[in-house]
Amino acid sequence: MTIVNHNEKIDTVNVVIDGIEMEVPKGTLVIRAAEQIGIEIPRFCDHPLLTPVAACRACLIEIDGVPKPQPACAQVLSEGMNVRTQRSSEMARIAQEGVMEFLLVNHPLDCPVCDKGGECPLQNQAMTVGRPDSRFEGEKRTFPKPINVNAEILLDRERCVSCARCTRFAEEIAGDASLELLERGAQQQVGTANDEPFDSYFSGNVVQICPVGALTSASYRFRSRPFDLVSVPTTCEHCASGCSLRTDYRRGTVTRRLAWDDPEVNEDWSCDKGRFAFAYLANGRIESPLIRENGELRSASWPEAMHFAAAGLAAAGTSAVLVGGRATVEDAYAYSKFARIVLGTDNLDFRARASSTEEAEFLAAHVAGRKLDVTYTDIETASQVLLIGFEPEDESPILFLRLRKGVKRGVSVHTVGPLYSLGSEKLSAHWVKAKAGSEAHAISGLDSEIVGALDSNSIIFVGERAAASPGALSAVSRLGSQTGARIAWVPRRAGERGALDAGAIAGLLPGGRPISDPTARSEVAQAWNIDADSLPNVGLTGTELVTAIKQGSTSALVIAGVDPSDLPNGDELIAGIENADFVVALENHHSEITQRASVVFPVAVVTEKSGSFMNWEGRSKPFSAAFREALTLTDAGVLSMLASAMNVQLNGDTRALRKELNSLVPWSGPRTDVNNHEVHAPAGTTLATWRLLIDSGVMQEGEPHLAATARPSVVAVSAAMFEQLGKPEVITVTGPKGSITLPTQVAEVSNESVWLPMNSPESHIYAQLGCGYGQAVTVKGGAA
Amino acid sequence: MPELPAAVRGFGVTFGTIFKKVVTEQYPEDSSKYPPKPRFHGRHQLNRWADGLEKCIGCELCAWACPADAIFVQGADNSDEERYSPGERYGRVYQINYTRCIFCGLCIEACPTRALTMTNEFELADNNRADLIYEKQDLLGPMLPGMLAPPHDMVPGTTDSDYYANKITGSVPQQSTPQQSTPQQGGVA
Numbered sequence: 001m002t003i004v005n006h007n008e009k010i011d012t013v014n015v016v017i018d019g020i021e022m023e024v025p026k027g028t029l030v031i032r033a034a035e036q037i038g039i040e041i042p043r044f045c046d047h048p049l050l051t052p053v054a055a056c057r058a059c060l061i062e063i064d065g066v067p068k069p070q071p072a073c074a075q076v077l078s079e080g081m082n083v084r085t086q087r088s089s090e091m092a093r094i095a096q097e098g099v100m101e102f103l104l105v106n107h108p109l110d111c112p113v114c115d116k117g118g119e120c121p122l123q124n125q126a127m128t129v130g131r132p133d134s135r136f137e138g139e140k141r142t143f144p145k146p147i148n149v150n151a152e153i154l155l156d157r158e159r160c161v162s163c164a165r166c167t168r169f170a171e172e173i174a175g176d177a178s179l180e181l182l183e184r185g186a187q188q189q190v191g192t193a194n195d196e197p198f199d200s201y202f203s204g205n206v207v208q209i210c211p212v213g214a215l216t217s218a219s220y221r222f223r224s225r226p227f228d229l230v231s232v233p234t235t236c237e238h239c240a241s242g243c244s245l246r247t248d249y250r251r252g253t254v255t256r257r258l259a260w261d262d263p264e265v266n267e268d269w270s271c272d273k274g275r276f277a278f279a280y281l282a283n284g285r286i287e288s289p290l291i292r293e294n295g296e297l298r299s300a301s302w303p304e305a306m307h308f309a310a311a312g313l314a315a316a317g318t319s320a321v322l323v324g325g326r327a328t329v330e331d332a333y334a335y336s337k338f339a340r341i342v343l344g345t346d347n348l349d350f351r352a353r354a355s356s357t358e359e360a361e362f363l364a365a366h367v368a369g370r371k372l373d374v375t376y377t378d379i380e381t382a383s384q385v386l387l388i389g390f391e392p393e394d395e396s397p398i399l400f401l402r403l404r405k406g407v408k409r410g411v412s413v414h415t416v417g418p419l420y421s422l423g424s425e426k427l428s429a430h431w432v433k434a435k436a437g438s439e440a441h442a443i444s445g446l447d448s449e450i451v452g453a454l455d456s457n458s459i460i461f462v463g464e465r466a467a468a469s470p471g472a473l474s475a476v477s478r479l480g481s482q483t484g485a486r487i488a489w490v491p492r493r494a495g496e497r498g499a500l501d502a503g504a505i506a507g508l509l510p511g512g513r514p515i516s517d518p519t520a521r522s523e524v525a526q527a528w529n530i531d532a533d534s535l536p537n538v539g540l541t542g543t544e545l546v547t548a549i550k551q552g553s554t555s556a557l558v559i560a561g562v563d564p565s566d567l568p569n570g571d572e573l574i575a576g577i578e579n580a581d582f583v584v585a586l587e588n589h590h591s592e593i594t595q596r597a598s599v600v601f602p603v604a605v606v607t608e609k610s611g612s613f614m615n616w617e618g619r620s621k622p623f624s625a626a627f628r629e630a631l632t633l634t635d636a637g638v639l640s641m642l643a644s645a646m647n648v649q650l651n652g653d654t655r656a657l658r659k660e661l662n663s664l665v666p667w668s669g670p671r672t673d674v675n676n677h678e679v680h681a682p683a684g685t686t687l688a689t690w691r692l693l694i695d696s697g698v699m700q701e702g703e704p705h706l707a708a709t710a711r712p713s714v715v716a717v718s719a720a721m722f723e724q725l726g727k728p729e730v731i732t733v734t735g736p737k738g739s740i741t742l743p744t745q746v747a748e749v750s751n752e753s754v755w756l757p758m759n760s761p762e763s764h765i766y767a768q769l770g771c772g773y774g775q776a777v778t779v780k781g782g783a784a
Numbered sequence: 785m786p787e788l789p790a791a792v793r794g795f796g797v798t799f800g801t802i803f804k805k806v807v808t809e810q811y812p813e814d815s816s817k818y819p820p821k822p823r824f825h826g827r828h829q830l831n832r833w834a835d836g837l838e839k840c841i842g843c844e845l846c847a848w849a850c851p852a853d854a855i856f857v858q859g860a861d862n863s864d865e866e867r868y869s870p871g872e873r874y875g876r877v878y879q880i881n882y883t884r885c886i887f888c889g890l891c892i893e894a895c896p897t898r899a900l901t902m903t904n905e906f907e908l909a910d911n912n913r914a915d916l917i918y919e920k921q922d923l924l925g926p927m928l929p930g931m932l933a934p935p936h937d938m939v940p941g942t943t944d945s946d947y948y949a950n951k952i953t954g955s956v957p958q959q960s961t962p963q964q965s966t967p968q969q970g971g972v973a
Contacts, residue, residue, distance in 0.1 A: 112843070112845050112894075112896060113841075113843045113845070113896060221872075222842070222843070222859055222872065222873050223859075225844070225848065
């Protein structure tokens with residue numbers, strides 16, 4: 001584990017550890033200094049990212065001049081201190097041995113059937129510093145086992161050594177302080193108040209940091225032993241945080257995923273979605289190419305399907321390419337090239353969600369091709385942080401953890417939006433109340449105090465939801481140029497940022513190059529080895545593109561990783577697909593799209609391919625295949641074959657694509673600024689909604705324990721609206737298409753908005769209401 | 785005394801042996817006369833509790849202990865609807881590959897529930913490799929009187945600890961589905 005030090009000049013102290021003289025920064029703990037010279041002091045409660053508590057006493061050492069042994073994990077080194085560890089001090093050795101003997105008094109000897117066996121600090125340290133045999137003859141303490149701390153996390157209390165790592169994590173890092181040490185003495189145990197579940201998006205981390213097998217997850221419990229697993233580093237494919245994870249598999253099946261230490265991104269943590277949502281990788285995959293014959297899909301060989309697809313695409317008229325936000329950078333780049341070179345079209349979009357022209361302009365002006373402008377580490381030292389249309393806990397949980405770390409160091413957070421959420425509370429955020437859909441007004445009307453405090457050390461985080469609030473992004477752009485505050489756009493999906501830089505959107509070529517700029521065109525044409533004139537002109541995006549597909553002006557479609565129910569106009573897309581002349585789908589699971597496609601190609605999932613994701617910072621996070629023997633093709637591989645069936649050469653090799661994309665260095669030429677877009681917030685009550693972290697997303701399927709930890713589907717209204725509606729137990733929200741009735745929750749919501757989860761059980765906004773964020777809805781107390 | 789010619793002397797052994805007890809064992813004709821010793825390491829058996837539930841919990845310790853890599857186990861979760869063993873897990877897949885097994889017995893030493901033991905059966909030869917991979921149904925012990933074929937519930941009012949403490953003496957009528965025969969005795973000791 002790495003500790004990043006930001007200071008250049010550091011005060012130091014001179015100390016001696018086991019006779020070795022060293023100079024360490026002031027404030028260094030004995031245990032950290034000893035690590036640096038390769039002396040391992042046993043420990044359970046110590047964790048570099050948690051505050052020291054000296055709860056387990058396993059790390060006792062001797063300090064000259066101090067009569068009793070001291071805990072190395074909590075002892076700060078001071079000038080001239082002479083420390084002697086178990087290696088040179090008999091007192092320390094006996095003390096550590098004694099502590100270990102006490103810890104083992106009540107610890108069961110179930111290592112052979114314990115999940116931690118083989119990677120257990122207690123097992124290892126009992127062997128290195130413990131006594132060779134036990135003197136304890138009594139009966140060990142037992143508890144009924146296991147108990148659930150939440151649906152996913154199980155607790156075997158008799159194994160616990162009361163190190164308080166889990167409780168400190170819950171309180172200090174996650175901010176969900178419901179996990180506590182209960183009772184005293186031998187009965188001391190981890191638990192939650194009133195047996196309420198430990199409600200946290202980060203609960204899986206307590207399993208990983210537990211130094212014994214007390215905390216286990218329902219999904220991994222008794223599935224495997226650590227030494228039977230093959231571990232590979234990977235990048236999380238669930239959101240744009242870009243966490244480094246470790247995937248452990250056995251016999252071709254992923255058994256678990258753990259957070260990998262990446263001090264610049266996720267430190268040691270991951271969210272529960274990244275950790276537990278991987279069942280989809282194996283379940284219900286499309287196994288062979290499918291072609292539609294007489295209205296029915298049938299299996300086909302690869303060459304047959306390729307020729308069928310090539311002939312179909314060549315015969316059809318104007319085409320379009322829709323890439324969902326889940327593609328790797330290399331795959332998105334392949335789509336970008338395929339559309340421009342093979343299909344000769346610029347009708348291209350990666351935004352399978354509510355989007356706008358304003359957003360496309362904003363992305364071109366402020367985001368595309370700008371890497372590491374704002375980083376995770378910048379958050380810790382920022383002066384002010386402004387969140388606009390962005391709910392970090394749900395939409396980028398690791399960014400949320402970093403914000404919490406920043407808040408502890410004095411960063412002040414302001415959130416502009418219709419709801420003061422639980423997450424805002426955990427960030428001690430200041431709420432700039434805004435009716436959903438009229439964020440632009442709130443931004444331009446920000447208190448002069450807040451605006452005055454914004455400087456080049458401030459960060460404005462904009463979420464993907466801002467696209468659904470007309471005028472918000474141009475207001476952000478103005479605020480940024482007015483105050484000098486840096487702007488960071490945080491999409492929700494892992495592939496969006498990379499797809500933007502790979503040019504998988506109409507109007508932008510790779511590296512943020514405007515397709516209308518002659519210099520940009522010639523740079524790209526040179527890299528692609530084509531004639532600049534053969535590059536298409538600006539095409540359609542977002543809503544306009546979907547409308548064009550529906551109206552039939554684009555009649556051929558290449559579509560990958562898009563779920564129509566994620567789009568506000570998903571029905572139009574489905575209607576368009578039904579009418580289109582030819583639809584090629586690249587998918588790994590069946591969907592509404594594959595049911596209607598002319599030809600379906602199965603593609604690899606993240607465990608079967610190498611590639612990279614670009615996180616919201618613009619940081620490239622490469623990963624390699626876990627299952628190297630997998631025979632599935634990447635999207636780029638399929639596109640390359642399809643291109644050659646259409647007599648165009650397109651390299652489908654991931655490494656070659658990455659190299660080529662890297663050679664197209666970010667655009668340094670002129671960028672068009674965001675136009676001032678009209679603000680038109682609908683009158684009456686508007687809908688506030690976003691996707692909860694754990695919801696009905698298709699990539700979370702197959703993991704019921706995780707789904708059970710989701711937050712309940714409720715309608716959140718302000719106290720005033722609650723009164724006005726006559727204090728109903730359930731509230732019905734009605735949109736153009738239909739209504740949703742859910743239990744009421746009184747929360748800090750703008751009086752003119754009502755909040756619903758976007759895609760949770762019994763609350764699928766687009767399908768059920770037929771409108772989206774910031775649009776007018778009617779609210780009624782009671783059932784429909 | 786003058787020595788007899790060597791050719792005649794040789795017959796001394798032959799004639800002498802004719803009147804001694806025969807040491808040749810007639811296998812397989814008389815094999816029942818020569819049973820293996822009680823602790824002979826023969827084919828494995830997966831045992832059951834007295835009520836018919838399986839003892840194997842799918843912990844894979846046997847596979848782990850096996851020096852010949854002859855054992856393959858895949859565990860699965862018991863549920864209230866489908867229970868094969870007391871406690872949380874059971875062995876869903878259990879295979880022993882007798883082309884690899886060296887009958888060392890480390891697996892039975894490793895087994896924490898005495899689910900795996902060895903019988904005296906040694907006649908395992910076959911003419912193909914596939915049949916020498918014994919599946920769970922080939923290894924499971926016989927259904928003795930008082931046993932019910934799983935899946936079924938644990939004896940009402942008992943926990944897995946009661947099973948491990950050997951307090952179960954047989955199945956009780958409540959454990960069986962209507963179609964199954966009900967044994968006379970059983971319950972908890």
